[in-house]
Amino acid sequence: MVFKNGAFLEVSAVHWPPHIVVEEAVGGGGELTLGGPMADVLTTLADSLNFTYKIVGPGDGAFGAELSNGTWSGMVGQVSRQEVDIALGPFGISEARFKVVDYTRAFYYDDRSILASKGLPEVDPWGFLYPFTPLVWAALVAALLVACLAVVVLGSRPKTWTHLSWASQLLLLHVRIVLHQGIL
Numbered sequence: 167m168v169f170k171n172g173a174f175l176e177v178s179a180v181h182w183p184p185h186i187v188v189e190e191a192v193g194g195g196g197e198l199t200l201g202g203p204m205a206d207v208l209t210t211l212a213d214s215l216n217f218t219y220k221i222v223g224p225g226d227g228a229f230g231a232e233l234s235n236g237t238w239s240g241m242v243g244q245v246s247r248q249e250v251d252i253a254l255g256p257f258g259i260s261e262a263r264f265k266v267v268d269y270t271r272a273f274y275y276d277d278r279s280i281l282a283s284k285g286l287p288e289v290d291p292w293g294f295l296y297p298f299t300p301l302v303w304a305a306l307v308a309a310l311l312v313a314c315l316a317v318v319v320l321g322s323r324p325k326t327w328t329h330l331s332w333a334s335q336l337l338l339l340h341v342r343i344v345l346h347q348g349i350l
Contacts, residue, residue, distance in 0.1 A: 167215065168214075168215050168216055169215055169216045169217050170216070172216050172217060172218065173215075173216070173217040173218075174217065174218050174219070174220070175217050175218070175219045175220075175250075175251040175252060176219070176220055176222050176249070176250040176251050177208065177219045177220065177221055177222065177250060177251065177252050177253070177254055178221075178222055178223065178224055178241040178244045178245065178249075178250040178252070178253040178254065179198070179200060179204075179221055179223060179241070179253070179254040179255060180223060180224065180227050180228070180229065180240075180241065180255065181227075182255060182256065183202065184202055184203070185202055185203060185204050185255065185256050186200060186201075186202045186204045186205065186254060186255060186256075187200065187201035187202045187205070188200060188221065188223060189201065197220075197221075198221035198222075198223060199221070200221060200254075204254050204255065204256070205254075207254075208254055222244070222249070222250050224239070224240045224241050224243065224244055226239050226240055227240075228240030228241070229241055229242065229255060229257060229258075230242025230243055230253075230263065232262050238266060241253035241255060241257075242257075242263055242266065242267055245266075245267045246266040246267055253267075256274060256276065257269065259272070294345070306344065310337070310340050310341065310344065311337075313340060314333065314336050314337045314340055317336050318332070318333045318336060
């Protein structure tokens with residue numbers, strides 16, 4: 167949509183650096199000027215769509231919140247009451263706001279987070295037990311014992327080893343396999 171004969175829009179904006187810088191124009195008179203990346207977006211749109219604009223700040227200097235009587239404050243209120251044609255800013259999109267104003271497509275995403283100290287790493291020597299529940303560990307130990315017993319009963323041991331030493335070596339070998347430990 168291009169305004170063939172040009173158009174004049176009233177644009178609401180609040181000072182929110184670095185996105186929008188709203189300042190009083192040189193010479194005063196209450197006229198406002200814009201700076202920052204969102205001002206560049208507005209200028210590009212004005213040039214592309216053939217419109218001029220005037221900045222009208224909200225009386226409360228806010229982006230907009232729903233009041234107890236169902237009306238809106240700030241820039242969202244100005245747009246919903248049709249006091250201005252558009253509002254410029256990095257708006258948070260909410261369901262409540264979406265009911266009273268239309269948004270453009272999002273072209274900026276801001277990730278916010280809370281920082282906390284990492285602290286010192288604590289190594290728990292029994293941490294290898296956490297992946298399984300006690301019942302699973304019991305079943306695993308039982309399966310290891312059965313497998314070791316089956317190898318002792320069905321297998322043939324080297325002649326230089328006693329039954330006890332060979333059975334203990336087999337059990338340790340199976341435990342090493344389960345714990346992913348190499349042979350020392």
